[in-house]
Amino acid sequence: MTWLITQLRKPEWSPYVAGAGLGLVTVLALVLSSRLLPAPLLIGASGAYENLVAPLGLALDPKNTYFKFVMPPGLTWSVWMLLGVFLGGLASALLSGTFKWRKLPDEQWTEVFGTSVLKRWLMVFFAAVLLEYAAGIAGGCTSGLAISGGVVLAPAAFIFIAGMFASGIVTAWILYGRRY
Amino acid sequence: MSIIAPLLIGFLFGFLLHKGGMTRYHKIVNVFRFTDLAVLKFMMSALVVGMIGIYLLTDLGVVASMPITPTYIVGNLLGGLLFGIGMAVAGVCAAPIAAGSGEGRLDYLIPGVLGMLTGALLFGLTYNQVYPALSRIANAGPIVLPEVIDANHWLVIGLFTVIALLLFYALERAIRIRSDKIRA
Numbered sequence: 001m002t003w004l005i006t007q008l009r010k011p012e013w014s015p016y017v018a019g020a021g022l023g024l025v026t027v028l029a030l031v032l033s034s035r036l037l038p039a040p041l042l043i044g045a046s047g048a049y050e051n052l053v054a055p056l057g058l059a060l061d062p063k064n065t066y067f068k069f070v071m072p073p074g075l076t077w078s079v080w081m082l083l084g085v086f087l088g089g090l091a092s093a094l095l096s097g098t099f100k101w102r103k104l105p106d107e108q109w110t111e112v113f114g115t116s117v118l119k120r121w122l123m124v125f126f127a128a129v130l131l132e133y134a135a136g137i138a139g140g141c142t143s144g145l146a147i148s149g150g151v152v153l154a155p156a157a158f159i160f161i162a163g164m165f166a167s168g169i170v171t172a173w174i175l176y177g178r179r180y
Numbered sequence: 181m182s183i184i185a186p187l188l189i190g191f192l193f194g195f196l197l198h199k200g201g202m203t204r205y206h207k208i209v210n211v212f213r214f215t216d217l218a219v220l221k222f223m224m225s226a227l228v229v230g231m232i233g234i235y236l237l238t239d240l241g242v243v244a245s246m247p248i249t250p251t252y253i254v255g256n257l258l259g260g261l262l263f264g265i266g267m268a269v270a271g272v273c274a275a276p277i278a279a280g281s282g283e284g285r286l287d288y289l290i291p292g293v294l295g296m297l298t299g300a301l302l303f304g305l306t307y308n309q310v311y312p313a314l315s316r317i318a319n320a321g322p323i324v325l326p327e328v329i330d331a332n333h334w335l336v337i338g339l340f341t342v343i344a345l346l347l348f349y350a351l352e353r354a355i356r357i358r359s360d361k362i363r364a
Contacts (some may be wrong), residue, residue: 010199012199012200012201013199013200014221015200015201015217015218015219015221015222015225016221016222016225017225018196018197018199018200018201018202018222018225019196019200019221019222019223019224019225019226019229020225020226020228020229021192021196021199022193022196022197022200022222022225022226022229022230023225023226023227023228023229023230023231023232023233024229024230024233025189025192025193025196026226026230026233026234027229027230027233027234027237028189028192029189030233030234030237030243030246031237031242031243032185032188032189033185034243034244034245036182036185039247040243040245040246040247041247042247043189043193043275044275045273045274045275045277045278046274046296046300049274049293049296049297049299049300050300050303050304052297052300053297053298053300053301053304054304056301057301057304057305060301060305061305064304064305064307065307065308066303066304066305066307066308067304070307071304075183077185077186078186080183080186080187080190081186081187081189081190081193082190082275082278083187083190083278084186084187084188084189084190084191084192084193084194085190085191085193085194085197085275085278085279085282086190086194086278086279086281086282087187087190087191087194087282088190088191088192088193088194088195088196088197088198088279088282089194089195089197089198089203089278089279089280089281089282089283090194090282090283091191091194091195091282092194092195092198092199092279092282092283093198093282093283093284098283099283099284100283100284101284101286102284102285102286102287103286103287104287105204105205105206105271105285105287106204107204107205107206108205108206108209108210109205109206109271117287120287121287121290121291122291123269123270124270124272124287124288124291124292124295125291125292125294125295125298126269126295127265127266127267127269127270127272127295128266128270128272128277128291128292128293128294128295128296128298128299129266129295129296129298129299129302130262130263130265130266130269130299131263131266131267131270131273131274131295131296131299132274132295132296132297132298132299132300132303133262133299133302133303134259134260134261134262134263134265134266135259135263135274135299136259136299136300136303136304136307136311137255137258137259137262137303137310137311137314138255138256138258138259138260138263139249139250139252139255139256139259139315140249141263141273141274141275142223142263142267142273142274142275143193143274143275144249144274145249145256145259146223147223147226147227147230148247148249149248149249150223150227150230150231151226151227151230151231151233151234152231152234152246152247152248152249152324153231153324153325153326153333153336153337153340154248154249154250154251154322154323154324154325155251155253155256155320155323155324155325155328156249156250156251156252156256157249158325159251159253159256159257159260160256160257160259160260160263161223161260162257162260163256163257163258163259163260163261163263163264164260164261164263164264164267165212165264166260166261166264167260167261167262167263167264167265167268168211168212168264168265168267168268169212169264169268171212171264171265171268171269172209172212172213172268173212173213175268175269176213180213
């Protein structure tokens with residue numbers, strides 16, 4: 001018991017252990033969603049943002065087929081899962097004493113890009129637009145496609161992961177220049 | 181619909197993202213610089229454990245079926261290429277934006293969430309013009325690797341595990357050589 005509490009209070013685990021835990025979470029998701037949903041679902045995040053923005057999408061374009069039929073408004077399974085992800089991050093940070101309101105990353109960012117909050121926030125905003133649009137095209141994000149597709153051995157996941165690493169490496173190389 | 185189940189799954193997911201260091205900018209970016217492989221270790225471990233668990237439960241008949249993500253090569257690849265750019269610029273992706281917001285990261289909670297919602301809006305509004313045409317190219321539907329190479333799924337899972345272990349061995353070595361060079 002004391003051992004468990006010590007582990008839960010640690011700010012960081014080995015990524016092998018945390019990752020293996022996530023593998024077990026996909027198995028749990030399969031069991032629970034098989035019993036509770038018409039069709040099973042593993043994990044994901046990008047779909048929830050679509051459900052959340054759907055009311056605005058339909059207000060702008062009432063006949064939009066995507067927000068009407070594919071990703072309709074509502075508090076879907078995915079939306080509750082995304083809220084859970086937020087609460088899980090909060091609980092882990094509170095337990096380990098690392099919760100803190102902050103506007104910039106704690107490490108590395110300011111040494112490379114400076115201390116401007118505006119610069120960081122603009123870069124995050126546009127990157128997030130791209131992330132979500134790209135997830136739409138690909139059929140999911142790192143969790144909804146790479147992990148959830150990978151654990152069922154769908155080629156889509158491995159094609160996505162290959163593309164993600166290829167452009168990620170090139171982008172980091174361009175951004176970091178001589179620091180790469 | 182029960183809300184407890186998705187909340188619980190999400191909670192564990194967010195908890196593990198934070199414990200694995202996936203809510204931190206430098207951890208995500210540094211996998212692309214080959215200076216910290218935490219992202220790759222996290223993803224590969226999740227894949228190996230998940231594959232074994234999911235195929236085992238399906239083989240044992242505990243669950244009737246598993247959800248198969250459709251493969252449409254050009255869309256999966258193009259999406260991945262665009263996604264990697266966003267990930268390297270922001271040092272975050274869709275789920276860690278939520279988990280990191282829970283840690284008090286305002287750059288995730290405000291511009292991050294607003295950006296995801298804007299991207300979702302743009303995708304939905306342009307869906308008919310973009311998605312059907314793109315997903316028709318080289319569309320293989322819901323297939324899995326064991327079908328593609330006509331092999332038993334346990335053989336594929338075993339091969340994947342061996343490749344993952346070899347990859348870690350090679351990359352850990354490469355990183356040691358690289359950091360020795362930087363120090364020298």
